[in-house]
Amino acid sequence: MAMNNQGRDSTPHAVTVDGEFVTFTGNKALQQEEALIFELDNPGAVGVDLEAPVTTKTRLGGVKTRASVGLPSLAEPDVVRHYTRLSQKNFAIDTTMYPLGSCTMKHNPRLNEKMARLPGFSDIHPLQPVETVQGALELIDQLAHWLKTLTGMPAIAMSPGAGAHGELCGLMSIHAALDARGESHRRRVLVPESAHGTNPATAAFCGFTVDTIPAEENGRVSVEAVKAKLGDDVACIMLTNPNTCGLFEPQIREIADAVHAAGGYFYCDGANYNAIVGRVRPADLGVDAMHINLHKTFSTPHGGGGPGSGPVVLSDALAPYAPLPFVVHGKNGFDLVEQAADAKGAKPFGRLKGFHGQMGMFVRALAYILSHGADGLRQVASDAVLNANYVLASLKDVMSASFDGPCMHEALFDDRFLKGTGVTPLDFAKAMIDEGYHPMTMYFPLVVHGALLIEPTETESKQTLDRFIATMRHLAEKAKAGDLAHFQASPRLTPRKRLDETQAARKPVLRWVKPAVPASAPVGVAQAAE
Amino acid sequence: MRYLPLTETDRSAMLATIGVDSVDALFRDVPEQARLKGPIAGLSNHMGELAVERHLSRLAAKNVTASSVPFFIGGGAYKHHVPASVDQTLLRGEFLTSYTPYQPEVTQGTLQYLFEFQTQVALLTGMDVANASMYDGATGTAEAVLMAARINKRNKVILSGGLHPHYREVVETTCGVMGMDIRAQAPDWKNAEDLTALIDGETACIVVQTPSLFGHLRDFTALCDAAHAKGTLVIVVVTEVVSLGLLTPPGEMGADIVVCEGQSIGNGLNFGGPYVGLFATRDKYVRQMPGRLCGQTVDADGKRGFVLTLSTREQHIRREKATSNICTNSGLCALAFTIHLSLLGEQGLTKLARVNHANAVTLADKLEAVKGVKIVNDGFFNEFTVKLPKKAAKVLSKLAERGILAGVPVSRFYPEMDGLEDLLLVASTEVNSLEDMDALVRGLEEVL
Ligand SMILES: Cc1ncc(COP(=O)(O)O)c(C=O)c1O
Numbered sequence: 020m021a022m023n024n025q026g027r028d029s030t031p032h033a034v035t036v037d038g039e040f041v042t043f044t045g046n047k048a049l050q051q052e053e054a055l056i057f058e059l060d061n062p063g064a065v066g067v068d069l070e071a072p073v074t075t076k077t078r079l080g081g082v083k084t085r086a087s088v089g090l091p092s093l094a095e096p097d098v099v100r101h102y103t104r105l106s107q108k109n110f111a112i113d114t115t116m117y118p119l120g121s122c123t124m125k126h127n128p129r130l131n132e133k134m135a136r137l138p139g140f141s142d143i144h145p146l147q148p149v150e151t152v153q154g155a156l157e158l159i160d161q162l163a164h165w166l167k168t169l170t171g172m173p174a175i176a177m178s179p180g181a182g183a184h185g186e187l188c189g190l191m192s193i194h195a196a197l198d199a200r201g202e203s204h205r206r207r208v209l210v211p212e213s214a215h216g217t218n219p220a221t222a223a224f225c226g227f228t229v230d231t232i233p234a235e236e237n238g239r240v241s242v243e244a245v246k247a248k249l250g251d252d253v254a255c256i257m258l259t260n261p262n263t264c265g266l267f268e269p270q271i272r273e274i275a276d277a278v279h280a281a282g283g284y285f286y287c288d289g290a291n292y293n294a295i296v297g298r299v300r301p302a303d304l305g306v307d308a309m310h311i312n313l314h315k316t317f318s319t320p321h322g323g324g325g326p327g328s329g330p331v332v333l334s335d336a337l338a339p340y341a342p343l344p345f346v347v348h349g350k351n352g353f354d355l356v357e358q359a360a361d362a363k364g365a366k367p368f369g370r371l372k373g374f375h376g377q378m379g380m381f382v383r384a385l386a387y388i389l390s391h392g393a394d395g396l397r398q399v400a401s402d403a404v405l406n407a408n409y410v411l412a413s414l415k416d417v418m419s420a421s422f423d424g425p426c427m428h429e430a431l432f433d434d435r436f437l438k439g440t441g442v443t444p445l446d447f448a449k450a451m452i453d454e455g456y457h458p459m460t461m462y463f464p465l466v467v468h469g470a471l472l473i474e475p476t477e478t479e480s481k482q483t484l485d486r487f488i489a490t491m492r493h494l495a496e497k498a499k500a501g502d503l504a505h506f507q508a509s510p511r512l513t514p515r516k517r518l519d520e521t522q523a524a525r526k527p528v529l530r531w532v533k534p535a536v537p538a539s540a541p542v543g544v545a546q547a548a549e
Numbered sequence: 550m551r552y553l554p555l556t557e558t559d560r561s562a563m564l565a566t567i568g569v570d571s572v573d574a575l576f577r578d579v580p581e582q583a584r585l586k587g588p589i590a591g592l593s594n595h596m597g598e599l600a601v602e603r604h605l606s607r608l609a610a611k612n613v614t615a616s617s618v619p620f621f622i623g624g625g626a627y628k629h630h631v632p633a634s635v636d637q638t639l640l641r642g643e644f645l646t647s648y649t650p651y652q653p654e655v656t657q658g659t660l661q662y663l664f665e666f667q668t669q670v671a672l673l674t675g676m677d678v679a680n681a682s683m684y685d686g687a688t689g690t691a692e693a694v695l696m697a698a699r700i701n702k703r704n705k706v707i708l709s710g711g712l713h714p715h716y717r718e719v720v721e722t723t724c725g726v727m728g729m730d731i732r733a734q735a736p737d738w739k740n741a742e743d744l745t746a747l748i749d750g751e752t753a754c755i756v757v758q759t760p761s762l763f764g765h766l767r768d769f770t771a772l773c774d775a776a777h778a779k780g781t782l783v784i785v786v787v788t789e790v791v792s793l794g795l796l797t798p799p800g801e802m803g804a805d806i807v808v809c810e811g812q813s814i815g816n817g818l819n820f821g822g823p824y825v826g827l828f829a830t831r832d833k834y835v836r837q838m839p840g841r842l843c844g845q846t847v848d849a850d851g852k853r854g855f856v857l858t859l860s861t862r863e864q865h866i867r868r869e870k871a872t873s874n875i876c877t878n879s880g881l882c883a884l885a886f887t888i889h890l891s892l893l894g895e896q897g898l899t900k901l902a903r904v905n906h907a908n909a910v911t912l913a914d915k916l917e918a919v920k921g922v923k924i925v926n927d928g929f930f931n932e933f934t935v936k937l938p939k940k941a942a943k944v945l946s947k948l949a950e951r952g953i954l955a956g957v958p959v960s961r962f963y964p965e966m967d968g969l970e971d972l973l974l975v976a977s978t979e980v981n982s983l984e985d986m987d988a989l990v991r992g993l994e995e996v997l
Contacts, residue, residue: 065897066632066897069901074910076907078927079766082766084796088673088793089895090895091895092894095634098892106641108656108657109657110643111643114643117647117648130598134601135819138609138614142614146624153611154610157611168589168592182876182877184875187874216863217865217876219868220869224873224874229868269579299584322639322884323647323650324650324883325881326877369721369725371719371722372687374685374821377822378821379822389601389604399553402553404575405563405564425577452655479554517849518849518855519847524844524858527858528845
């Protein structure tokens with residue numbers, strides 16, 4: 020099939036190629052080919068009506084103005100259609116099960132969206148006088164209260180922008196606490212092999228060195244392995260619990276005690292908090308700091324890559340170092356502490372973000388929390404764990420489960436069941452796409468070969484799980500039956516087939532550049548192929 | 550519970566399949582003393598939609614919204630009108646409820662808008678390339694400083710006194726812990742600063758801002774030349790991105806890295822977040838960039854498509870050797886930015902910038918006529934510094950009592966510092982009517 024440089028089919032008048040029906044436009048009914056917004060430029064059109072400036076006088080102090088920006092021009096209908104068509108090229112929780120392990124892709128209630136858009140939350144400025152934003156400060160205070168009570172922890176820092184930023188907040192607090200203790204030589208951070216990449220990256224980002232703890236055969240971290248690494252240069256351990264294999268760390272209390280006895284702190288990666296919310300309080304496990312991804316456990320939408328929000332709960336030992344700003348109960352209602360001098364005995368380690376945190380996400384998370392309540396949140400954890408175990412039990416005879424159950428909120432498989440078939444985990448995942456499922460997380464965690472990490476979440480029904488299980492069994496059997504070609508050619512039914520990632524990295528094209536000769540032909544009209 | 554589809558019948562059947570008699574049995578790895586027997590005490594139980602709506606609406610009603618009063622607050626976040634189609638379009642579930650695009654065949658929608666976003670950011674800033682977003686402008690600035698230090702392996706950083714204080718603090722916090730030597734300059738409200746003399750062979754980068762915190766406009770061309778002569782990188786920060794519809798882009802001045810707060814386009818005030826950090830640089834520095842990058846490629850049929858690329862810079866591949874720890878960023882805010890900027894287009898953006906400037910000029914002219922009030926700036930875009938005959942914080946409170954949100958007292962950022970108490974930052978955008986401006990003038994006349 021010939022292509023022009025915009026990726027559109029440029030084969031004129033073709034109705035079949037190799038026996039396959041090909042349309043004139045390249046579209047496939049509901050699946051529309053869509054050019055880049057820049058290629059849809061319609062000079063003279065405008066998508067926003069603005070009133071004329073009230074004056075032409077300028078006060079620019081002599082600095083130069085620019086000639087042009089180079090943006091395309093479109094009217095509103097064309098912009099709306101463009102982005103709507105793009106949306107149709109995405110899988111999403113709203114359209115399919117999205118069992119991406121470690122990501123907690125649960126239903127995103129629309130009540131949350133409605134509440135976040137109340138002008139009383141969305142149309143207030145972070146630098147308004149505090150008397151005019153009492154409801155906003157109260158909301159932050161209420162969410163903080165819920166998160167502290169659920170985790171059993173005495174303090175919280177609300178400002179981090181996502182999970183990794185929360186890790187930074189936790190490690191900076193530890194850094195500050197160690198400096199205050201006069202133990203700035205403690206610069207080694209213990210990170211299990213199974214940890215998410217953000218853990219070692221964050222430790223390095225704070226100037227710590229990373230020391231890796233090897234995984235045990237059973238997917239857990241053993242207290243002996245931790246003890247073997249402890250010493251008076253250890254700042255903390257960063258432990259994920261439940262861990263990235265979907266398992267609760269049974270020796271977590273012993274590990275916490277050992278780290279504390281050696282003078283270190285216990286940072287817990289709380290990305291997987293959904294498995295235990297309302298059933299286990301991290302404080303009872305000896306945690307000193309833990310981030311909570313509001314965009315996982317508390318259902319704020321992931322939005323194709325954020326925004327997130329990563330509040331960090333802190334123990335008494337770390338609480339004084341929590342960053343600015345924070346909300347306090349003042350004489351006349353709520354107050355906002357923005358300066359270290361006003362922190363009354365606390366020693367904030369600094370500031371992590373502009374303004375006060377991800378307010379829009381706080382509103383959504385509180386709407387979700389109030390909807391569930393303490394009883395419903397406990398049920399969330401129960402159902403999330405039940406669903407994952409159901410998937411594990413229903414697939415372990417055809418796929419290779421990495422560890423014996425029970426698991427927590429996610430079920431880990433590896434590629435042993437594909438041995439000898441030639442099918443890779445990637446091929447397997449791509450075949451799932453044609454069946455209408457977003458794949459699970461693949462090749463993570465790194466501690467098993469060819470990991471396939473399935474996290475169904477509590478918002479999938481039994482019917483959905485049964486269909487998913489049947490599909491997975493079908494694909495596993497198809498792989499074992501030797502239908503390698505099927506897997507290698509998958510996906511076939513998507514707007515694009517497998518993409519060449521090697522070329523993308525070797526010759527990076529990271530932006531559109533205006534072609535020398537403008538491409539003026541409308542979609543579907545043939546142009547000379549390259 | 551409306552969000553939980555499992556019925557009791559389902560649960561029993563599933564437990565039977567698993568071969569345990571209760572969910573509690575699945576939690577057997579949890580230490581006995583940490584297992585809670587029932588819901589956590591002291592918290593409310595589940596609520597219907599109506600009850601939640603009532604509760605949150607009551608909290609929302611306690612806040613004074615920007616649209617309900619004459620409103621002139623800026624200081625790094627700006628009140629603009631966002632077209633209805635921005636929010637309505639990004640609310641499509643396929644955008645809203647999708648994850649980071651790890652599977653490109655089923656996320657071409659997200660990937661293509663990220664590619665468009667990166668292109669728009671590069672065009673606006675006048676740079677070669679941009680990433681797929683940072684948490685916000687402040688965190689992006691700290692990342693830019695770390696990137697500069699990676700590039701020239703130097704340790705000293707000079708922060709302009711025109712830099713937003715939150716950005717300065719985030720740099721001091723984040724880069725300070727890495728042992729960088731950070732030299733923050735005194736607040737430059739008079740626009741008198743010359744950083745050239747401070748640059749030496751140890752200086753990794755200088756961080757400057759235009760319009761500055763105080764609204765001053767600067768051309769950094771000469772500064773960039775002087776810095777480059779010493780091997781120092783220049784990071785230009787823009788906290789009001791609409792200004793780039795009118796003013797010379799930092800790329801044309803010779804900037805090495807440009808960081809912007811993108812909130813003004815597509816995103817509401819939201820009490821400070823979520824916002825979107827824009828991050829752009831030169832081609833030659835791409836491999837030192839933090840964050841995600843979307844790139845163009847072809848699929849198995851040779852059709853154009855998009856993927857996340859150059860991920861060997863990132864934490865999931867490089868772990869402790871990554872250029873940054875960032876993972877989740879500001880995807881949906883980037884989409885809002887992209888849709889709004891697409892609606893504006895070349896003409897719309899230019900006009901929006903001119904309308905903002907015209908409103909600020911009009912307001913400045915009106916305020917100058919008030920006795921005792923001085924405009925500090927020679928030049929400005931849509932925000933300027935006003936010198937009052939009284940303490941700005943007091944004046945601001947009195948105006949707030951009269952239902953006017955007049956600006957940001959500089960003392961809110963620098964409470965300890967003498968000589969700044971009578972300065973007020975005042976912003977005027979396309980949302981301010983002449984009536985709003987007159988209300989501010991009358992209010993000031995009353996309280997001064
Ligand atoms: C185990 C784990 N830790 C940390 C993170 C980082 O969180 P975020 O993407 O919110 O920065 C993630 C999510 O991607 C994760 O799965």
